[in-house]
Amino acid sequence: MRIVEGRHGLSERYVHYIFNEPPAIDRHIFNEPNSTLRTQFLKHPLMHFKRLINYSIMRIQWATKAIHVSSYPYSLIVDSGNICTLSCPWCPTGRRDTSRPRGFLRFADLKKLIDEIGDAISWIQLSNWGEPFLNKDILSMVTYCKQKGIPKTGLASCLVPIINYERLCLSGLDKLEVAISGASQHTYEKRMGGDFDKAISNLKALVSKRKELGRKTPYITWNFLVFRDNEHELGKALKIAKDIGVDRIRFVGANVAADACMTMRPLAENIEMSTDLVGLGTRFSHFTKEGKPKYPKTSCDLLWRRCAVSWDGSVFPCYMYCSQKYNLGNCFEKSFKEIWNNETYREARKIVRKSLKQEFSIEEYDKILCAICTYYGRYRYRYWD
Ligand code: SF4
């Protein structure tokens, strides 16, 4: 078993206990020596040539903070639906937030999007703010993405709905993250509102089916959000994870990262929330004891390398959106290319590009999430000093 403790991106503070090393597919696609895309590029140069070109242009345009971009994002989050049977209080779907339209992604819409940009992107996550296995077409969507040659596909699930595990293991899915934030009925129910034994027995059934089929994928991670009141169960969860045979258990500080609206909240409120959830200056906290953010002052790169699409085709600059108001256009109604370089997207890139010292009027950018983002975006710097 290998233990890795650190920070993922700018947001999460985590500890991973790795029982089985991830296949090359789970490493950073281009930066690791045995990365799948590189390996696959050698095997299928024509299939991945466009991805390699796209990635290279994207890196240049991200480094130069280009406003109008000729590359596509290299990774994509497409939400298969924002409906879930659980009721995690930090999640807009769990809170049954009615301010966003609710529904499921249709196969035909995903196909349109993948047919347009599938040969440029290198990984796709087909879930965001909902339970993907409630969408009856989810496995066909995964298979379609794999048939189009996308090297890495991922899903995040609470594993509560009934699933055909054999179909799941044979779908081509590379990576599955299973959210179980607790190691007893008491803590699980408090944080997720479900049946702990059912979640664990479903996880066991999945792992044993994968073993029976002799497959290594999907690479299964148990994702455990750490709160003050379940932190004492980390040892117990680790033991259960090992007994079941998952590949990895990942303890991530709940902080404010668990909340879709954190980007829109003043830093002081985020600190208050974090104090309540995990405490200040603790192992999993984003903030020091003095309330200073532990994440670095770097500007956001998501407007160049990634984007999030909701089930109805609304495009957002990143996965952290909780209001329909901030959508940048609909890529099921128009082409993705049109949205990716439309006026609002260009304005958002200008905002992120502006010097950190430069002030601007928030009102001027009422509809752009990056303008009020207190997290990665530059507006947060107002709250730092
Ligand atoms: S399991 Fe996921 S989608 Fe469902 S309520 Fe919890 S955080 Fe939201």
Ligand code: SF4
């Ligand atoms: S600046 Fe904030 S809202 Fe904009 S893409 Fe980055 S994290 Fe998302």
